[in-house]
Amino acid sequence: MRGFIKRNKFVVLLLIVMLGFFLRLRGLGRVGFNKDEVNKVEAASAYRQGNFSVNLEHPILMKSLVTLSVAAADSWNGSTPGLAHQVSEEMAVRLPNVIFGSLTAVVIFLVAQEFFGASVGIISALLWSSGIVAITVNRLAKEDTLLVFFTWLGYYFYLRAKKLGSAHTARQERFYAASGASFGLMLASKYFLHYLGLNALYYHLLGRGDNNQPLRKRDYVLFLGACALVFLLFNPMILLPGTLKYMLHYVREGTVTHHGYLMMGHFYYDDPAHISHGMPIYFYLLFLVIKTPLPILGALIVGLIEVFRRRREPGPFFLILMLLLWIVPFSLLAAKWLRWMLSLMPIIYILAAVGIVKIFSSVSALLKREPGYVVRSAVLAAFAALFFVAPLWVTARTAPFYSLYLNPLGMGRVGYYFPHDEFDDAGLREAIRQICEEAPRGAGVGGEAPAVFEYYLHKFGRDDLRYFRLSDPRERDEAPCSAYLVVEDGRKYFENIAFIEGVESYQAPLRVVDVGGVAAARVYHNEELAELREGR
Numbered sequence: 001m002r003g004f005i006k007r008n009k010f011v012v013l014l015l016i017v018m019l020g021f022f023l024r025l026r027g028l029g030r031v032g033f034n035k036d037e038v039n040k041v042e043a044a045s046a047y048r049q050g051n052f053s054v055n056l057e058h059p060i061l062m063k064s065l066v067t068l069s070v071a072a073a074d075s076w077n078g079s080t081p082g083l084a085h086q087v088s089e090e091m092a093v094r095l096p097n098v099i100f101g102s103l104t105a106v107v108i109f110l111v112a113q114e115f116f117g118a119s120v121g122i123i124s125a126l127l128w129s130s131g132i133v134a135i136t137v138n139r140l141a142k143e144d145t146l147l148v149f150f151t152w153l154g155y156y157f158y159l160r161a162k163k164l165g166s167a168h169t170a171r172q173e174r175f176y177a178a179s180g181a182s183f184g185l186m187l188a189s190k191y192f193l194h195y196l197g198l199n200a201l202y203y204h205l206l207g208r209g210d211n212n213q214p215l216r217k218r219d220y221v222l223f224l225g226a227c228a229l230v231f232l233l234f235n236p237m238i239l240l241p242g243t244l245k246y247m248l249h250y251v252r253e254g255t256v257t258h259h260g261y262l263m264m265g266h267f268y269y270d271d272p273a274h275i276s277h278g279m280p281i282y283f284y285l286l287f288l289v290i291k292t293p294l295p296i297l298g299a300l301i302v303g304l305i306e307v308f309r310r311r312r313e314p315g316p317f318f319l320i321l322m323l324l325l326w327i328v329p330f331s332l333l334a335a336k337w338l339r340w341m342l343s344l345m346p347i348i349y350i351l352a353a354v355g356i357v358k359i360f361s362s363v364s365a366l367l368k369r370e371p372g373y374v375v376r377s378a379v380l381a382a383f384a385a386l387f388f389v390a391p392l393w394v395t396a397r398t399a400p401f402y403s404l405y406l407n408p409l410g411m412g413r414v415g416y417y418f419p420h421d422e423f424d425d426a427g428l429r430e431a432i433r434q435i436c437e438e439a440p441r442g443a444g445v446g447g448e449a450p451a452v453f454e455y456y457l458h459k460f461g462r463d464d465l466r467y468f469r470l471s472d473p474r475e476r477d478e479a480p481c482s483a484y485l486v487v488e489d490g491r492k493y494f495e496n497i498a499f500i501e502g503v504e505s506y507q508a509p510l511r512v513v514d515v516g517g518v519a520a521a522r523v524y525h526n527e528e529l530a531e532l533r534e535g536r
Helices: 002-007 009-025 035-048 061-077 080-084 089-116 118-130 132-138 144-163 170-187 194-206 217-234 241-251 283-291 294-309 314-332 338-343 345-367 373-398 419-423 428-438 450-459 473-478 497-506
Strands: 261-263 266-268 444-447 466-469 483-487 511-515 518-526
Touching (some): 009 089, 009 132, 035 061, 035 089, 061 089, 061 144, 089 118, 089 132, 089 144, 089 314, 089 345, 118 345, 118 373, 132 144, 144 194, 261 419, 283 294, 283 314, 283 338, 294 345, 294 373, 314 345, 345 373, 428 444, 428 450, 428 483, 428 518, 444 450, 466 473, 483 497, 497 518
Antiparallel strands (some): 261 266, 511 518
16 A cells, blocks of 8 residues: 555545545535624625725635635626526635645645655545545635644645754755745734744754754744745734734624523533633533544544554654644633634544554554455455545535534434534525515514624615614614514524523424524514513
8 A cells, every 4th residue: 555655646645635625615505604704705895895904803814815716706607607607605705715625635644744654644634635524614714724724834844844954955944934934824814823832842842853953043034034024925914003903802802792602402601701611621522522433533542542652753742742732722711613623633634544554554464364365355445445435425425514414422413512513504594585585674683693694684685674683682672573583503692592492482483494404593483572572
């Protein structure tokens, strides 16, 4: 297997990237926008008019790519071929992340190959391309996909520079500059400065050696200078005084209008201000356990054992350090979200790849004693089916609702563990469309995603409908007596749960929107909303 991979790396990697692209693209427009994605749509619209002062809590690289994609889609839809094959706005907004998410397989391959060889690199890339968690987040118009791509690209170039030892060649300098530029693009994607620190910490703890010589002053200038220059070039809005002011307002939770995350039937605080009663510490571990196909989960355990056994080697030490410095602090934070896991998944997939290679080598050693060609072939075929074909089949079968996948350990309770992240406003577009088709003029529409409601009410030509938040008592009091209410389990909060429970005990839903065979949104129609305004 190793010889075949070495001879055909480019072809194999190309096929892996194409597979990842197909899985990420499949049914991309089948799910409507969530709140954060509508913010990207609004930013793209503002950018096209020369206004870059919207959605300032995030850098502009992601939004700039969305702007280009939407503009290209508009041009295509207006062309002769596009009239018969329209590109939806949902697809256009998400397409940049689908592309970068697919290409991340190459970057993961490069890093894993440097540390563990081509076999682990190829398997790591394949696991990323077909991994359900990675696909789920790559299909969202969020900054995390670009963050992972450029962070790991920075790791790779820095590693290549270090491997040149004390040569101090022009090639080594170019690697340091390329690494700095990659980290600059990472910061222009998301303000996660600590990944620069983690890279430096790894090489500090690793200790000096032939492949870890200290940087010269010139190397530091090239690395940090390229990082700063590229960051400012691709995110110049950081220099505006209004950006810092808005970011401070955002960090102080000035934009937060509700609290609470429903997980396994219980509410937890999901904001950094609540140290106690925050999200369970086992949130991410539980997500991995029930959202990872069982063969890959088994390989992950074997990989963890193998890298711990070899923990003094550079590659295993890198994985152990990055795993601990991710899982510990992120698990201790009160706020937790599925999309944050994307930066963990390259580590998880490389660990699983190490496990698969270890299992394969052990099986191969045993088969050398078996003289029967048929038996050896059958065992190897079973190995491939278990670790590659079966997980890929599970992923393909789950499309396009990847986030709803549960392995047998999840006991089939879809939407019970993490309804907010599993549904993420899936079904809301369809619920709003149904309301728009039957609601009388001026009717009230209650829900918990203002940006999504405003976007789709406008898109469906019903700007006359009056939206109000279920979590805001004042808005409920001012709403028309006859109102449609949209209830999503993922949008239940401390501020609206009493009101929603009153609604649910008062009447059966008028409509239920299913996503992947599971109820994602329920529509109620209340002729006398006043009876429910006090939470009865």
